[in-house]
Ligand SMILES: Nc1ncnc2c1ncn2[C@@H]1O[C@H](COP(=O)(O)OP(=O)(O)O)[C@@H](O)[C@H]1O
């Protein structure tokens with residue numbers, strides 16, 4: 712059993728989603744999805760004129776729900792039964808209604824569905840806020856959703872993106888990288904992964920794997936490890 716997360720860059724097209732579905736291993740898994748491409752940016756723009764609140768959050772959350780629905784349909788075409796667990800049943804509590812961090816997690820609904828052999832599809836970035844309504848976590852937080860679920864379920868976590876490795880400051884591909892070195896690669900404008908997701912993994916000693924969504928290369932392992940780099 713494991714958690715795998717596909718970021719927006721992996722879900723750009725329906726063909727990508729079809730390829731992901733046809734290459735999934737036949738084991739129990741939780742798939743965390745982001746919104747396709749830059750859909751979340753478009754949804755933020757569209758929601759600009761609305762006041763903060765539930766309606767605004769519902770609009771911004773559409774991107775992840777669209778990805779989940781597309782994946783469920785593609786999985787069905789490839790003969791796999793799946794269930795989408797939306798924010799009401801996800802058991803993820805946020806520190807605030809908008810832009811917050813994961814506060815608590817209760818994965819019992821996910822465990823129930825895994826036990827009946829369903830592929831569990833989860834929208835990243837969604838949670839329940841302090842007011843009990845849909846909350847939107849901070850930008851880039853699908854990584855947090857995946858890491859928090861993997862910690863709660865005590866299973867490995869794979870993060871898939873559009874690049875095969877994490878690269879160090881000199882542009883060398885990292886086969887293995889420590890949490891601290893990965894955190895030091897995050898700048899104001901660029902982040903290969905969410906800072907809070909890396910910190911959460913570090914706190915719980917969860918090692919992560921990072922790789923290209925459609926390649927069989929082993930990618931980068933992130934953890935409490937001796938670092939290994941190689942020229943690309
Ligand atoms: N040191 C780094 N190593 C690898 N990728 C990096 C690095 N710094 C920034 N990136 C960027 O991070 C991106 C992955 O993050 P993001 O765009 O959020 O992807 P996703 O949509 O898969 O979540 C890559 O496309 C890459 O351009």
Ligand SMILES: N[C@@H](CC(=O)OP(=O)(O)O)C(=O)O
Nearest residue numbers: 718719745751850851852853
């Ligand atoms: N779609 C959300 C959440 C997210 O994590 O996206 P990605 O995994 O593509 O960075 C955002 O753009 O903030």
